[in-house]
Amino acid sequence: MSDSGAERAPKGALGARNTDTVEVAAATPEAEQPFKELGLTDDEYAKVRQILGRRPTAAELALYSVMWSEHCSYKSSKVHLRNLAPRGAQAGRLLAGIGANAGVVDIGQGYAVTFKIESHNHPSFVEPHQGAATGVGGIVRDILAMGARPVAVMDALRFGPADAHDTARVLPGVVSGISFYGNCLGLPNIGGELSFDPCYAGNPLVNALCVGVMRHADLKAAVASGPGNQVVLFGSRTGPDGVGGASVLASATFAGDAGDGRAAAKRPSVQVGDPFMEKLLIECCLELFAGDLVEGIQDLGAAGVACATTELAAGGGPQVGMRVDLDLVPLRDPSLTPAEILMSESQERMMAIVTPGKAGEFAAVCAKWDVEATVIGEVTGDGLLTMTWRGGTVVSIPPQTAADGPVYSRPLARPSAQDELAADGPAMPRPDGGAALRQALLALLGSPDLADKAWVTQQYDAIVRGNTVLAMPEDGGLLRVDEDTHLGIALATDGNGRYCRLDPYLGTQLALAEAYRNVAMTGARPMAVTNCLNFGSPEDPGVMWQLAEAVRGLAAGCATLGIPVTGGNVSLYNQTGQVAIHPTPVIGVLGVHDDVRRRVCAGFGADGATIIVLGETRDELGGSAWAHVAHGHLGGTPPAVDLAAEQRLGELIVAAAAAGLLASAHDLSDGGLAIAVAESCLRGGNGCSIALDGVSPQAFTALFSESAGRAVVTVRPEQAAEFVALAHSHDVPAAAIGTVTGDSLQVHGQFDIPLDELAAVWQGTLPALFG
């Protein structure tokens, strides 16, 4: 290492002699390049050579390989994602849509909201704590890059069996990572998901959502403009984090980058997060935005400097280029090669385009926040992305060619097993009689998927910033946006891998419907959708079919509901060996609340209130929690979807909340009415007495069916008639089933469970598993 300082000093022939420059590449067209190790196919490599009219340099090869990776280019999913582009009225409130770092929605009163969900699945399996932590860090920077102040996070988690040995390693690590990073950033965590299934044992899902708020005028774009403007890299220094792949380059036959033939240093694939630096970066960026000191801004995520420079330059249009001097990039490890500098995924970095006239002010703001900022290049008018290192040109490419990437229409085929799966409905024996139903309810309530999540959620600060009106365990998180007008936003995420395995089209619509319903339960109007598509290998035609179906279902569902998809993320190759996870699209829905003081909670609060079930209950148990918990069975078809009915239900709740008619509202989902009522009892600390015949003639069906489009609400008895009339005017079936009373869950003619017993079962599960 000691010689690298000497090497860096003369920026002339000495450094360049050993460097794989554009000239060297042109002169040595036959040099072998490790493109396969970097993940490029023969065809892709040939395409790069064709674009450049020569072989790429080592640095260019690194740049194309990361930009054309599945992760950055969406090459397998792009053809399908196009279906999600909002149409007509759906697009009405979008200020920025798919393609931006995160979509932006107009919520009125001059406010705009941006939100997005992203996966960090694979890193969280390798190193749960840091993997999950940096997942939060990455999505927060996406939101920040839009010009918004990040105001909350959520986390949707899937693990292997709760009692599996490895889950005891992965789950606590993931949760502590999210807690460590999110809490330290001062972002309230207002909800998420936690579920378990053997299909995630070797491939947990860690999806993080961030939401930010800004004024309309604050919207920023990831665009380089104005030749002569400066390119500024700021935040943490660049180190060898996450460049495992790049060491391939250093050890390849032409290896000249390191300059001294020294074996490539170890390059960790694990990134370590520094939430404190990210907090400084957030405050620094917001002050830069407020001072109008940036022309364009981009966060550095996967593919680091390569991606930020390429996308900023490409975003500027065909005439715009950028010249970057890689010697100026502040390094934590001076032995990094140009390829490694480009690929490094060091966290907590941003890149801004700044006019020379504002450079001084920009630097002063960064200094105030102790954020290192370095001018590493400038915007040019030549349409080329050019990078130099030690006097030689190591990158010279048209940026659009790297930013666009290939697009594949991969083969897809409906797996033949789908039919067998559909035919294998849950025909198992059903519990009969009060004692058996009671037992079934307790078994479900204590199952890891449905048990109290406090073990996890108590590790998250849900209230920092003082605007959290609702958070877990409520159906949706609700944040106050304006203290004077009481405007707010609600958020929920949902996904159900079992439903999607049975039918990815319907399963995705059910996830959309559930998130939509959860948002509506707070009293907010659902307005926009984000999604994270977690699937297996795109090279498997069956998986591609699942993906295509899921996207088709989401697109059609959003069109029916009249709300746009504003963005999202695709995570592929989620599998262990040949076995893919259940297709698991996680859907996030954002809603607007006109007056957060009229929020609605899920707990039974008011003694004597009338309990009403909304929606229609059919015998639908395919993919249900009951089949899973009682029989370990997955088969049949998921519940039917009626999005128009969902919409009517949502409108009813919003209207009733606005009119002050609701004492509580809780949606019905996994585990059906039984679980919803038990949760409402436990959250409110009040018992209830209900009869099931108004719900379904079969007690079992009434309790455990998972028919969509339903909710259980309570209203004061004197307002019950008014509420029921309102329900009918919205064309929503409403059946009064009992009252809030006592300290047990009492079902006429069936059973009676004291709240203490319910609580012990519900609360005991996760602590017993995880300490």
Add this chain to the structure above:
Amino acid sequence: MTFPGSLDDQDAARAVRYAGAEPVPLWHADRDLRGVDAVILPGGFSYGDYLRCGAIARFSPVMGSLVPAARAGLPVLGICNGFQILCEAHLLPGALTRNAALRFIHRDVRLDVVNAGTAWTSGYAAGQSLTVPLKSGEGAYAADPETLDELERAGRVVVRYAQAAPNGSARDIAGICSAEGNIVGLMPHPEHAIDPLTGPSADGLGFFTSIVGAFAGAGAAR
């Protein structure tokens, strides 16, 4: 007061506003206390909680002014990270250590007001019960037995967890004060209990109305 990594500073400012006073932002790098009547060190992760919570913030330039001012009687309230900073700066005795279960805990806790005679608790009655959120990873108060005895003897335990301390705090101590009672530190967050819309109660507001009342009274007397 805002240090790098302070998080609940705007919440503290809001609580001051709710109590009817004017919050004045102070900045860690300025020595100037801007003539304020009282100072709140807010919650958060100053300097990322690296090394030890509050250990690095203690050396901020502003602490150079605050420490002597506090010793001379300026009312100071340290909440959570602010409490940790006050201990690290030796304005309050003892230290805050890792929660017994080694996990961050966020939940509402019940507190008993033990000392209603400090500048920050005069609006409460001794024995009053408050419901306030706790959210911290290193909230277990620790000190040697002599110090703990002395704190109890001198009535310097200000608030106590009503049930067993969820974090393993010595003698269920949630907050303490200086010998003169002007400096108070506590782990739970009264500034997050000023409005039932966004917190479990409005029980925490008393910390802020107490101090504002003290100055209003003094102003009237003047």
Add this chain to the structure above:
Amino acid sequence: MARVIVDVMLKPEIHDPQGEAVLSASHRLGFGNVTGVRQGKRFELDIDGPAGEAALARAEELARELLANPVIEEFSLSFAE
């Protein structure tokens, strides 16, 4: 009884933001000639039996399984003086 010390440090190539924060705090405190800080963990293990090879072997096993995270950390063993 043997007392074995297990020192666990982040691998040199792994980013240590905590060490960096301590370094810059040192500089602010006037310790300009401190040029690098890495922060790690130290465990003092009491192990039944004599302070010999066997104790060290047990400690090594424990370090590998529990005390250090091999993905990002490395460890070393010694007897307490």
Add this chain to the structure above:
Amino acid sequence: MARVIVDVMLKPEIHDPQGEAVLSASHRLGFGNVTGVRQGKRFELDIDGPAGEAALARAEELARELLANPVIEEFSLSFAE
């Protein structure tokens, strides 16, 4: 350049929940003959100049002011091998 090691441990009378958690995890993993665990911090300081008394004195000052909290912790110094 001198490399000085600063070991910071909780004072023996201060409760060490981390050490206890490691101890009981060790037992669950079958390391029954581990009878006690204390967990502390280890700092590796790089200090300009020779590895002599002066470096040690500087490190001691830094440990006293910043690295250890005297209310609950004690520290010891050594040169790295």
